[in-house]
Amino acid sequence: MGFSIKTYNQIAERGLARLAQQDILCVESLDRADAILLRSEKLHGVDFPPSVRAIARAGAGVNNIPVELCSARGIAVFNTPGANANAVKELVICSLLLSSRGILPGIQFAREQAVDDRAALHALMEKQKKQFAGNELFGKTLGIVGLGAIGSMVAEVALGLGMKVVGYDPALSVEAAWRLPNQVERMEGLNNLLSVSDYVTLHVPAIEATLNLINADNLPAFKPGAVLVNFAREAIVDYKAVLNALDSGPIRHYICDFPEPAFRNRQDVTAMPHIGASTQEAEENCAVMAAEQLADYLLNGNIKNAVNLPEVSMPRVPNTRRLTFINDNVAGVLGQVLSVLAEQSFNVVDMMNKSHGDVAYNIIDMEGDVPENIEFLIGQIEHVTSVRLI
Ligand SMILES: NC(=O)C1=CN([C@@H]2O[C@H](COP(=O)(O)OP(=O)(O)OC[C@H]3O[C@@H](n4cnc5c(N)ncnc54)[C@H](O)[C@@H]3O)[C@@H](O)[C@H]2O)C=CC1
Numbered sequence: 001m002g003f004s005i006k007t008y009n010q011i012a013e014r015g016l017a018r019l020a021q022q023d024i025l026c027v028e029s030l031d032r033a034d035a036i037l038l039r040s041e042k043l044h045g046v047d048f049p050p051s052v053r054a055i056a057r058a059g060a061g062v063n064n065i066p067v068e069l070c071s072a073r074g075i076a077v078f079n080t081p082g083a084n085a086n087a088v089k090e091l092v093i094c095s096l097l098l099s100s101r102g103i104l105p106g107i108q109f110a111r112e113q114a115v116d117d118r119a120a121l122h123a124l125m126e127k128q129k130k131q132f133a134g135n136e137l138f139g140k141t142l143g144i145v146g147l148g149a150i151g152s153m154v155a156e157v158a159l160g161l162g163m164k165v166v167g168y169d170p171a172l173s174v175e176a177a178w179r180l181p182n183q184v185e186r187m188e189g190l191n192n193l194l195s196v197s198d199y200v201t202l203h204v205p206a207i208e209a210t211l212n213l214i215n216a217d218n219l220p221a222f223k224p225g226a227v228l229v230n231f232a233r234e235a236i237v238d239y240k241a242v243l244n245a246l247d248s249g250p251i252r253h254y255i256c257d258f259p260e261p262a263f264r265n266r267q268d269v270t271a272m273p274h275i276g277a278s279t280q281e282a283e284e285n286c287a288v289m290a291a292e293q294l295a296d297y298l299l300n301g302n303i304k305n306a307v308n309l310p311e312v313s314m315p316r317v318p319n320t321r322r323l324t325f326i327n328d329n330v331a332g333v334l335g336q337v338l339s340v341l342a343e344q345s346f347n348v349v350d351m352m353n354k355s356h357g358d359v360a361y362n363i364i365d366m367e368g369d370v371p372e373n374i375e376f377l378i379g380q381i382e383h384v385t386s387v388r389l390i
């Protein structure tokens with residue numbers, strides 16, 4: 001029987017085509033779907049039927065998915081690291097410019113002048129343009145909080161624009177550190193970064209440690225006249241504290257991708273409708289990557305870019321059946337599974353076992369006629385949370 005996937009949100013056609021090429025169906029109902037492919041749809045509170053074995057987020061942030069619950073239920077959760085980073089980077093640079101020059105109010109002013117006489121209109125523009133003067137980015141300091149896929153790309157462009165770049169990322173991976181331009185100055189604490197930056201841009205995931213990362217306690221540490229840019233998530237910034245800091249200092253502008261009713265008609269807040277990743281290129285990159293990862297997991301049990309499972313890939317051996325299972329990472333589970341297989345006289349030709357935190361994942365390739373009830377037998381073993389015979 002083929003696999004089926006329930007999709008949410010606008011998933012780029014190129015990604016959906018990858019699924020069709022592998023005979024994986026996109027379906028309307030979640031009831032019997034094997035997997036979910038989505039963007040920002042919130043899945044907290046959704047009752048996943050037992051058929052669901054994997055969820056792929058065509059994008060970076062997985063805070064819309066109950067990852068812990070998925071791990072406990074043996075559901076793999078994938079994302080697409082870096083696939084939309086360039087789109088966000090471009091909009092962040094645009095935001096630095098929007099907050100530095102009278103671009104938006106200047107355009108608005110020019111658009112609104114109902115003067116038909118060309119010479120009079122030109123004279124009016126020359127007379128009024130002083131209202132829309134600003135500052136250059138060159139020579140200013142950009143503080144980047146979170147130096148992952150997006151943060152490192154923003155750093156590179158900002159350096160190219162002649163900015164000084166300082167960064168803060170206590171969880172920086174070795175791989176991300178290698179990607180980072182070496183002119184980025186590492187700050188030891190968040191407040192140190194805030195106190196020296198003319199612009200602060202946030203590129204961290206929404207996790208417990210980053211909720212209200214920018215708040216009433218550290219907003220006074222910002223440089224007077226600084227700009228805060230948030231293309232990460234709304235929950236990372238206490239927006240009420242930001243509005244207070246805009247009213248009484250020290251910051252002068254907040255640019256974000258997450259509008260709030262309280263932002264309406266404020267000239268010192270520029271809020272976009274969560275369009276950081278909304279380019280054709282990013283949407284296609286994310287959809288293709290998510291679809292390929294999902295298909296490889298469903299068809300072969302291989303795992304790439306899962307946020308709750310280890311990276312595992314094993315070539316298929318002809319004339320074998322593949323058993324995969326997820327278990328709590330406690331001693332003895334693999335031994336019990338192998339005993340069950342030995343009792344049934346199955347010859348194991350290849351296997352792999354890897355763990356990721358509290359969860360372990362296993363692939364076992366076997367020769368011979370493996371009956372479907374092996375899934376049931378293995379599923380009975382304590383601490384096994386999910387079994388598939390592929
Ligand atoms: N507005 C939009 O459309 C988009 C928003 N995003 C948001 O941006 C976030 C970052 O995206 P990527 O750069 O692709 O992710 P990434 O995983 O490559 O980088 C995140 C970085 O944040 C760091 N980090 C974690 N906790 C931290 C803390 N407490 N303080 C400082 N740094 C910390 C990590 O070590 C990592 O280097 C996503 O999680 C998502 O929420 C991502 C893409 C599009």
Ligand SMILES: O=C(O)C(=O)COP(=O)(O)O
Nearest residue numbers: 039040059060061277278
């Ligand atoms: O990738 C992310 O984390 C994003 O926020 C992009 O969201 P979207 O796919 O545009 O709904």
